[in-house]
Amino acid sequence: MFFSVGVEMPANENEAFGLVVPALCNDDFGCVSAADYQDEIAEMVREAILLIVDLMVERGMDITQLKDAGPFVYAANPEYAYCSQWLLVDVDLSALEGKQQRINISLPDALLERIDNRVKQPSSGYRDRSHFLAVAARHELIDESSDMPDNKKD
CATH class of the missing domain: 3.30.160.250 (Double Stranded RNA Binding Domain)
Structure with a gap:
């Protein structure tokens, strides 16, 4: 940060x-x-x-x-x-x-390639794939209730 x-x-x-x-x-x-x-x-x-x-x-x-x-x-x-x-x-x-935890996830290869290309950019600020995914997850979880699509709300 x-x-x-x-x-x-x-x-x-x-x-x-x-x-x-x-x-x-x-x-x-x-x-x-x-x-x-x-x-x-x-x-x-x-x-x-x-x-x-x-x-x-x-x-x-x-x-x-x-x-x-x-x-x-x-x-x-x-x-x-x-x-x-x-x-x-x-x-x-x-x-x-x-504590860091290792997880096994599946992503489409095209999406994974886009993530890797973004991480490789010197100005991206991302250390690696895991860091990119953690930042993206935090962004999505900032305000869970207002960002959630209507079909996923209670």
Whole structure:
């Protein structure tokens, strides 16, 4: 999942880069971190995100419902005016969603070929076939009741 990260630039060489992940900041959680050097920002913020999301899982939250509004939305929010730069960091949360299970499914070969072609595109963001299918399944399950065809509702 991509997370927007606000970066507060250090005022001098004795200060660190301040980092905030607004999508994970609410009444119960605050996802902030710091990095001494610019090349440490992604590593430090990934660690902070994984710690907060792990805590969310411990508390029984459904992390598949996490949403990030995007850097433009957060940059326009006065609460984050101290952040002079915004970036996106991709963090793989799949290990926190539960144990992986192998399944056996059947798909038409033409559909499987289309999936594989999509996964191979560098800009797709998919790691493999399984990741593609998991993302597609989550998309379909976002609002189960309103997306379900009429003949499948109670």
